[in-house]
Structure formats: structure tokens, C-alpha cells
Amino acid sequence: MSTTETQTETEQHVHYHDGGVPGKRRILTGKAAKPTFNSLPRIDMRRVFSDDLAERKELAAEVGAACRDVGFFVAVNHGVDQEILDDTFDAVKQYFDLPTNIKMESHNQKTDKFRGYEAFLEGKLDPSTRGDLKEGFLMGEDATDPEQNRPITPATAKPRNQWPTAPEAAFFRPAIYRYYNHMFDYSKRLLGIFALALDLPEDHFDAVTTAPMTNVRVVHYPPQKSDTDVGIGAHTDFCWFTLVCQSQTKDPALEVLNANGIWVPVHPERNTFVVNVADFLKLVTGGTWQSTVHRVRNMGGEERYSMPFFFSPNEDGVVSVLPQFRKPGQEYEEIVVGEYFQRRLDVDRTTHLEEGEGRRVYI
Numbered sequence: 001m002s003t004t005e006t007q008t009e010t011e012q013h014v015h016y017h018d019g020g021v022p023g024k025r026r027i028l029t030g031k032a033a034k035p036t037f038n039s040l041p042r043i044d045m046r047r048v049f050s051d052d053l054a055e056r057k058e059l060a061a062e063v064g065a066a067c068r069d070v071g072f073f074v075a076v077n078h079g080v081d082q083e084i085l086d087d088t089f090d091a092v093k094q095y096f097d098l099p100t101n102i103k104m105e106s107h108n109q110k111t112d113k114f115r116g117y118e119a120f121l122e123g124k125l126d127p128s129t130r131g132d133l134k135e136g137f138l139m140g141e142d143a144t145d146p147e148q149n150r151p152i153t154p155a156t157a158k159p160r161n162q163w164p165t166a167p168e169a170a171f172f173r174p175a176i177y178r179y180y181n182h183m184f185d186y187s188k189r190l191l192g193i194f195a196l197a198l199d200l201p202e203d204h205f206d207a208v209t210t211a212p213m214t215n216v217r218v219v220h221y222p223p224q225k226s227d228t229d230v231g232i233g234a235h236t237d238f239c240w241f242t243l244v245c246q247s248q249t250k251d252p253a254l255e256v257l258n259a260n261g262i263w264v265p266v267h268p269e270r271n272t273f274v275v276n277v278a279d280f281l282k283l284v285t286g287g288t289w290q291s292t293v294h295r296v297r298n299m300g301g302e303e304r305y306s307m308p309f310f311f312s313p314n315e316d317g318v319v320s321v322l323p324q325f326r327k328p329g330q331e332y333e334e335i336v337v338g339e340y341f342q343r344r345l346d347v348d349r350t351t352h353l354e355e356g357e358g359r360r361v362y363i
């Protein structure tokens, strides 16, 4: 191989947003390629429910290896009833089929937590595109929603979620809450497995997750006509970890970036979740666990739906690099979870919204 060829290979880059900051990675092929993943590990989650600590530790070892080497894994036999997932997907499709004016009543730009409906092309994670070819709806922790069964503290707490009020949309809120509450409980179990994977007591993260920040975002990706479009631009997630349920399209649309700058497709598989490490878990492990860049391109000609569940510690929780990942003599910042989250949310609001039309501009 000539020098010129080698230079051409290493000069190509893929671009993405990591921690809200634009980044790029060299595409490495041939001799320059590093050992990395070319598919996602599949992990049998039945042991989450085992009464035997040794079995939960065995599962944790597999989870820990996946978090370190890939940052993603496919959770099979996860134990959440498929009927609940199917029913939620049905409700999500029905919601996105509603007239735009009903969806826009709860437009996310009306709230500072970005909750509610996000219209097509309003998200723009990749500045080289015309925007994300998706519409979505975001809800999350909100003490004033009785479905969450939380004490309203302080008593003056303001609502965070927005729900459509039109009678045609009445089915949506209970359907999303059914899903949210199952995913919430499941995430709490998973948190114990993550703790074991880090050689910590299983309840290590319990104190900092008594009222966790949590979100469900349901998303509709129409089929892309152009290869230059993107469903969601390349990014990392800014929570602790994410669980994604995706609809059963023939072709994969979710893609995960490996160390060689190659996009690895994630084939939809019924009855599984895609689990990924996000920025907080990367942070507390001093970068030992990877918050891996991913994106969605829906090129297969079918409508696609997904339902990520994002889990983070308490809003007023303080986190830092865990002792076993600290290097002697180095200082480590303590991070207030809610402040970091809001900063990242503000970056996420950086859209192409234009001044005028009564809309605010976020830069």
C-alpha cells in the first residue's frame, strides 16, 4: 500500500456531538484499524431477577464488559411484558397520527424542561443537516402528575410535563404512564447490576436515586428519501443510562460508532431493549465506561418509532469520579446532576429555530 493511500484513508473523519461538544473521529481502515466491536453484545437479563447474588454478579460481569468495550448492549429476556411494549407502540403511532394543531398545543418550546411535542426538523444535532427528520414527545419526572405517586415537595412545585388536552388524545397519557412506570422499576433493578459491575455494593447508587431524573421520549422517524438527511444526528446521551425500545422495521436505523469510525447497525429484535451507557456513567467511571456516539438514519422505506427511557440520579444529587477510578494527585470536580443536565438540555435546544413566528431563538 502506498503512502498516498494511507494518507487518504486516515484523512477521512466522521463528525458527531459528544457531551454537547462537536467532535470528530478518524475513519481507520486496513492496517490502521484498531480492535473494536462490529456488533452489539447480547446479554440474557433473566438473572436480574435472580435471588442468588452470585448469579446477579455473573450478569454484572457481562454488563460491565459491554459497558467498557462497547458502551451498548442488547438486553434479551428483559422481563418487561411484550404486550405492554406493543400497546405503547400502538398508542404512540396513534398519537403521531393526530392533527398537528393538537400536538402543537403542547409544543416543547413552551417549557424550560423541553417537555411536550417536538416538531419535524426542530432538533438539529448535526449542523451539516437541515435538522433531525423526526417528531417526538418528551415527558419525565413531575411530582404534580398523580400517576407518579410522589410527594409534592415543595408544595409550590410547578408542573413540568405538558399533556395534550384534546379528547381525541385522551388515550395517550395513560399509555405513556404505563410504559414509564414499568421502565422506571426496571431501571432501578438495572442500577443495582451497574453497581455490582463496578465492584460496589448493589445498593451503592440508591441514596443518589431516591427521586431520579427520568424521561420517556417517544419518537417517530418517517422514511428518509435522501441519504443526506438524518433521523437524529450523531450524539451521546446526557443521562446515566438509556433503555431503547425500537419498532420492528425490516432494515436497521439505529447506528453505533465504533473506534474505527465505522457505523455499526443495530437490527431491531422483538422483545429486546438496547441499553447504552450515557455521559454520567462515563464521568463517574473516569472514562473507563464508554458513552458511545450513535445516530438514527431511517433509510428502509418504513415508518419507524422508538421509545427511549433516560435515567439519571436525583436532580440535587452530587456525583464525581468514583474512588477506584481516581489517579493520585489529580483533582476531581463534584457535579450537581440537575445543573449539568440543564446545561446539556440548553445545548440540545440549540436548534435552527428562526426569529419571528413568535418563536424564541436558542443559540
Ligand SMILES: O=C(O)CCC(=O)C(=O)O
Binding pocket: 217, 219, 232, 237, 244, 246, 254, 294, 295, 296, 305, 306, 307, 308
Ligand atoms: O431512536 C433510537 O433508536 C435512538 C434515539 C436516541 O438516540 C435518543 O433519543 O437519544
Ligand SMILES: [Fe+2]
Binding pocket: 235, 236, 237, 294
Ligand atoms: Fe441517544
